[in-house]
Amino acid sequence: MRIAPVLALLVLAASCTDDDMAEEQGESTAECCSVNIRATVPEGTGTLYISGNIPVLGSWEADGLAMEGDGAERLARLAVPVGTELEYKFTLGSWDREALQDDGFVPPNYELVVDGDLEVSHEIANFKLDLKEYFADWQGSGVLGSLVYWPDFESEILEHDRHVEIWLPPGYAENASERYPVLYMSDGQNLFDPRIANTGVDWGVDEAVVRLVEKGVIPPIIVVGAWSTADRGGEYSPWHGAPDYARFLKEELMPRVDAEFRTLTGPENTAVMGSSMGGLLSYYLVTFHPDAFGACGCESTHFPLSEAVVAEYFEEFDTPDDPDETPYVVRDIESGLQVPPGARYYFDYGTEGLDAEYGPTHEAVRQWLLGQGLVEGEDFVVREYEGADHNEAAWRARIDDPLTFMFGGR
Helix, strand or coil: CCCHHHHHHHHHHHHHHHHHHHHHCCCCCCCCEEEEEEEECCCCCCCEEEECCCCHHHHHHCEEEEEECCCEEEEEEEEEEEEEEEEEECCCCHHHEEEEEECCCCCEEEEEEECEEEEEEEEEEEECCCCHHHCCHHHHHCCCCEEEEEEEEEECCCCCCCEEEECCCCCCCCCCCCEEEEEEEHHHHHHHCCCCCCCCCCCHHHHHHHHHHCCCCCCCCCEECCCCCHHHHHHCCCCCCCCHHHHHHHHHHHHHHHCCCCCCCCCCHHEEEECCCCHHHHHHHHHHCCCCCCCEEECCCCCCEHHHHHHHHHHCCCCCCCCCCHHHHHHHHCCCCCCCCCEEEECCCCCCHHHCCCCHHHHHHHHHHHHCCCCCCCCEEEEEEECCCCCCHCCCCCCHHHHHHHHHHC
16 A cells, blocks of 8 residues: 555654664664755746655655745655665656756656765756647657657547657658558657656657668658556556557557558558567557557566566555466466467567566566467567666667567568
8 A cells, every 4th residue: 555655754754763662563673864855946836746766755656745845945854764775856746747957858867875864955947848838849859750749649448548649750741652550659758759758768769760761671660659647557467457458559549540641551560569568568469469460579578577566566456365476477378378370579678677587587488489389580589688777778779679570571
C-alpha cells in the first residue's frame, strides 16, 4: 500500500529517531540524517513539488511532496537513514509541467548519496510548456520529416485517453502515390522531441529511419507513437491489460491511421516496438495477434515480470498471498506456448542497471524460439549489449539494429 507523502515523512523520520522503541521491537536502527533540498524558482511559480524514488517523495508520483514556501525560495526538509540513495526531480504537480534546465531541456534525475546531514540548492530556469504548445511547434524539435499530433485520442476500450503522434518520412507529401509500412511504438512521448521526452532524451527515431533509408538498408516507413499513461505498467503487461491495449490498437487507432495516411496494411507491413514494459507489450502483440502484427523490436524487455514483482509494485492487481517468483513468460513457455507462423522477434538487453537482471529470462526465450524451429539471425535475434543501461540514451544508441531487423531486406 502506498503511504501518503506527509505520513511517509513522519514514518520515515520516526524510523530514524525513535531508536529505543525500534530496539524494543527487535527492529534494526539507522542513523538519521537531515537533508534540506532548496530550489530557486521564477517569479509567480505556483506550488513546487519534488518527486523521487522514496515514499516520502511519492515514489515518482509527479506531486510527491509539496515544498515549503510560495516565493522564489522553496524548501523540502527530509529525514532519511544514512546510506539512502536519493533520486529526484521537480514539477508543478504533473510530468507535463516538469522543471527545465537553462537550455530548455528536461534535466536528468538529481542524485544524492546521504552520508550525513546535507543541504543542496538548485536553480530552476523554467518549466515545460503546455503540451499543446509543443505540438503546434513540432518543427522546433528539429525533427526530420514531419509530425502530426492527435491530442487526447479518445478510447472506448481503455480507461485513459492519450496523445498520439504520427511521423511521416521526408518526401511523404511529394510522393503522393507511395504507400508505406507502419511501425507502432509505445511511450510515444519519448520518440522524437527531447523537449517533451520523459528524461530529456528522445529515441531519435526520425534520425535513425532517415539514416537507414539513405543507406538503402530499409524503406521509408510511417511511425505511430501512442503516449503512455499513468496505467502504463498494467496496460503494457501481457498478463493484465495488454489484451485491451491490443483491441485499442486494432479497433480504434489503426483504422484511423489507415484511413488518413497512405499505409501498407497486413502483418507483413506492420511492426511494433517498445522498451522495458513496452518491449513486453510488443512481444505480446506479435505472439497473440499475428493477424495484425508481423514483427517486433523489443529493447530491454522486462521478462523477469512475475506474480511476486506485481505484488510488490502493482497495487491495482490482485495476487496470491504467496506469489510465484517464476517469471510469467517462463510459466507460459513451460505450459506449451506456441510461436505463430511467420512471427519475427528482435530482443536485446544491456548489462548495467535493471538490464543486469535480464540475461536468464532472455536466454529462456531464446531456447524457446529455437525449440519452435525458428532460425536465429533470420527469424529472431537475442542480443546482449555490454555496458548498456536501462534508459532512453541506451535505446537510442542501438535503435538501428531493431529497425534493420524489422524492415531490412524489403
